[in-house]
Amino acid sequence: xxxxxxxxxxxxxxxNVLVKCRKCDVDLVQSVLPSSIATVQREANLTVSAKIDTKxxxxxxxxxxxxxxxxxxxxxxxxTLDARLDQVAEKLLPKIREQIFGVNKNRKFAS
Numbered sequence: 001x002x003x004x005x006x007x008x009x010x011x012x013x014x015x016n017v018l019v020k021c022r023k024c025d026v027d028l029v030q031s032v033l034p035s036s037i038a039t040v041q042r043e044a045n046l047t048v049s050a051k052i053d054t055k056x057x058x059x060x061x062x063x064x065x066x067x068x069x070x071x072x073x074x075x076x077x078x079x080t081l082d083a084r085l086d087q088v089a090e091k092l093l094p095k096i097r098e099q100i101f102g103v104n105k106n107r108k109f110a111s
Contacts, residue, residue, distance in 0.1 A: 001028050001066075005036040008068040008079040009048055017050045020067040023057045029066060 009017065021029045029052055037048050050068075058067060058080065065080030098104075 001025070001064075002032040002035055004065050004079045005029065005032055005068070006039045008066055008077045009036055009040045009050070010044055011077045011079075012068055012070070012075065013044060013046060014070050014075065015046065015048060016071050017048060017068050018053050018071055018073070019050055020053045020056060020069070021058055022060060022062055022064060024060075025064060026052060026054070026057075 005019070019029060019033065033050055033052070037050060040046055040048050058065075063081035063085075065078075065083070067076060067078045067080065069076040
């Protein structure tokens with residue numbers, strides 16, 4: 001969880017953030033948040049103030065991870081297992097298409 005929170009904070013690069021996690025992960029996120037903030041301070045030279053959202057949680061159906069946003073929620077980084085699996089599936093789609101349907105001779109470039 002430490003790496004997930006640190007990665008999301010480094011991607012967002014905002015001084016004031018709100019951390020959303022599953023209800024069952026609140027204690028874990030609270031325990032790793034100071035280390036993650038220290039990592040951001042060291043690597044990005046940015047002082048971060050983070051607060052865990054105790055009113056809105058990620059759904060229990062989520063496989064874990066965090067969603068970090070600025071206070072007003074306009075900018076958001078979703079670093080959950082579900083989001084990572086979606087990214088991998090999207091990246092592998094051309095290879096899956098090729099395995100199922102074969103190479104398309106009309107394509108000039110592989111995507």
